[in-house]
Amino acid sequence: MNARIAHIASNTFREAVRDRVLYNLIAFALLMSGAAILVGQISIDIERLVVVNLGLTAVSLFGVVIAIFIGIGLVSKEIEKKTLYTVLSRPVSRWEFIVGKFLGLAGTLVVNTFFMAIGVFASLLYVAHHFQRTDGWILVALYFIILQFLIVTALALLFSSFSSPLLSAVFAFALFVIGCFAEDLRGFAAMAHGVSRWLATGAAYLVPNLSALNVIGSVAHSQPVAGQLILANTAYALLYAGMALCGAVLIFERRNLK
Amino acid sequence: MAAIDILGLAKTYSVGFWRKHPKVALRPLQLQVEEGEIFGFLGPNGAGKTTTLKLLMGLVFPTSGTAKILGGDIGDPRVKAQIGFLPEQPYFYDYLTARELLEYYAQLSGVEARTRSTRVREVLQRVGLSDAANLQLRKFSKGMLQRAGIAQAIVHEPKVLFFDEPMSGLDPVGRREVRDLMEELRQEGRTVFFSTHILSDAETLCDRVAIIHQGELKGIGVVADLTSTVEGKVEVAWQGATVPASLKALGAQCHSAGDIVRALVPEHNQDAVLDALRREGLRIISLTPVRTSLEEYYLRHLQPSGASAGARL
Numbered sequence: 001m002n003a004r005i006a007h008i009a010s011n012t013f014r015e016a017v018r019d020r021v022l023y024n025l026i027a028f029a030l031l032m033s034g035a036a037i038l039v040g041q042i043s044i045d046i047e048r049l050v051v052v053n054l055g056l057t058a059v060s061l062f063g064v065v066i067a068i069f070i071g072i073g074l075v076s077k078e079i080e081k082k083t084l085y086t087v088l089s090r091p092v093s094r095w096e097f098i099v100g101k102f103l104g105l106a107g108t109l110v111v112n113t114f115f116m117a118i119g120v121f122a123s124l125l126y127v128a129h130h131f132q133r134t135d136g137w138i139l140v141a142l143y144f145i146i147l148q149f150l151i152v153t154a155l156a157l158l159f160s161s162f163s164s165p166l167l168s169a170v171f172a173f174a175l176f177v178i179g180c181f182a183e184d185l186r187g188f189a190a191m192a193h194g195v196s197r198w199l200a201t202g203a204a205y206l207v208p209n210l211s212a213l214n215v216i217g218s219v220a221h222s223q224p225v226a227g228q229l230i231l232a233n234t235a236y237a238l239l240y241a242g243m244a245l246c247g248a249v250l251i252f253e254r255r256n257l258k
Numbered sequence: 259m260a261a262i263d264i265l266g267l268a269k270t271y272s273v274g275f276w277r278k279h280p281k282v283a284l285r286p287l288q289l290q291v292e293e294g295e296i297f298g299f300l301g302p303n304g305a306g307k308t309t310t311l312k313l314l315m316g317l318v319f320p321t322s323g324t325a326k327i328l329g330g331d332i333g334d335p336r337v338k339a340q341i342g343f344l345p346e347q348p349y350f351y352d353y354l355t356a357r358e359l360l361e362y363y364a365q366l367s368g369v370e371a372r373t374r375s376t377r378v379r380e381v382l383q384r385v386g387l388s389d390a391a392n393l394q395l396r397k398f399s400k401g402m403l404q405r406a407g408i409a410q411a412i413v414h415e416p417k418v419l420f421f422d423e424p425m426s427g428l429d430p431v432g433r434r435e436v437r438d439l440m441e442e443l444r445q446e447g448r449t450v451f452f453s454t455h456i457l458s459d460a461e462t463l464c465d466r467v468a469i470i471h472q473g474e475l476k477g478i479g480v481v482a483d484l485t486s487t488v489e490g491k492v493e494v495a496w497q498g499a500t501v502p503a504s505l506k507a508l509g510a511q512c513h514s515a516g517d518i519v520r521a522l523v524p525e526h527n528q529d530a531v532l533d534a535l536r537r538e539g540l541r542i543i544s545l546t547p548v549r550t551s552l553e554e555y556y557l558r559h560l561q562p563s564g565a566s567a568g569a570r571l
Contacts, residue, residue: 004366081349086407
């Protein structure tokens with residue numbers, strides 16, 4: 001990787017850590033501890049199912065909130081505080097800045113997810129007393145959640161490159177919610193007719209298909225995830241995030257920093 | 259070769275939400291700054307100084323024209339590695355310590371890892387921040403932030419420096435230190451281009467100055483040449499209600515308050531006025547320079563065109 005991108009990414013990571021973003025782990029730890037104790041008392045034979053469902057959903061939601069609320073400020077905050085001026089007056093290209101910021105936040109989310117994953121497995125061990133071979137699929141679900149984060153981060157960065165932080169947050173969150181129902185939207189498009197079919201199909205393929213990246217339910221039921229799906233989802237997420245990032249770069253390259 | 263060569267750089271913004279209309283921020287600007295010069299870019303607030311600097315830094319894009327720094331295009335990374343920039347009222351990553359901030363900027367500027375720490379230590383010492391090296395910038399005072407700003411601009415030893423209002427917000431001691439630092443930078447052979455609306459700083463430091471108003475260049479040249487056509491004034495105050503008759507012929511404008519008379523006198527008539535007062539036996543209380551000659555020049559060139567330029571916008 002280009003050294004300047006690495007420096008910008010590492011500074012973005014440092015900012016997130018020093019701004020106490022990782023403090024969300026405390027809330028997550030409390031949630032998982034409470035859930036594990038409660039589930040152990042009230043669930044019979046479905047402790048594993050409840051803990052995996054709850055844990056992975058919490059990992060996803062905590063991460064998406066971080067991705068959106070940090071992501072929307074990645075560019076706009078730098079412009080507002082004029083910190084960008086001293087960066088871009090150096091031999092740093094605008095695309096390097098955007099990519100560095102993206103990788104820095106993505107790195108933060110990966111580290112965050114790593115610690116949360118430890119929490120999920122610890123809770124699972126507490127309620128089930130042992131691990132099963134099928135628990136390995138939880139790692140695949142976590143990997144898909146990270147792919148979701150890449151998409152959401154790239155979208156937040158895209159909106160942040162031309163819009164205000166508030167609007168960027170609204171756009172990114174709306175796309176996340178719609179993306180979670182992308183399969184339903186595609187189903188609706190298939191049933192529609194005429195112009196509405198075209199519009200619905202266009203919208204269904206434009207929004208990120210986050211529902212395809214959600215395998216929490218099947219993993220909680222100890223069902224395996226097909227290798228083909230892993231490859232397809234990886235390619236889809238990288239392509240979608242890459243395109244959103246290219247959009248952010250194209251807009252930012254032309255922007256006057258008044 | 260000119261260190262900075264501005265070739266008709268101009269910027270017009272579109273303002274308004276529904277009905278956009280153009281707003282001229284900078285009219286085509288021609289300007290050359292030689293290597294090793296301290297060049298002052300003067301003008302009131304909103305004159306177009308910061309826009310010019312942002313254009314040179316590639317932060318905004320010109321409507322027309324171009325500029326070269328050290329003979330290269332302003333967007334060329336090799337050129338940018340030779341530039342140091344201090345924005346107006348700089349904010350920095352306040353979660354970093356001064357040392358971390360400088361290391362980060364040194365990394366981005368391509369300073370080699372083996373010399374980076376030494377370089378950062380030297381620069382911190384040079385701007386007087388050695389004791390605050392490990393303090394987070396959020397705990398810095400305004401003056402300390404300005405020093406950190408200057409430090410980040412020089413950490414990679416650039417050949418050309420751009421300072422936007424470097425003395426802004428500094429106390430008299432801080433301003434003196436910045437002036438001394440700029441003088442040192444010139445002695446090291448670096449080119450310094452700085453914008454200011456504090457004329458005394460420009461008059462003290464600059465080899466040449468340019469005056470800009472409402473986006474238009476109003477004058478450029480060596481301070482002594484620019485001011486050769488204008489003259490400063492001094493205020494003479496004396497005790498006693500008497501005003502010698504000869505003072506009117508010397509161009510003195512007198513105002514009395516109680517038994518104190520104050521007269522505004524052209525600088526070249528200062529000795530003649532003092533002699534006249536002494537001949538009358540009046541007690542001279544004070545002699546104060548009122549405006550430096552650059553201020554006279556500045557005011558003379560900005561005021562008459564202000565109304566017409568304003569009407570154009």
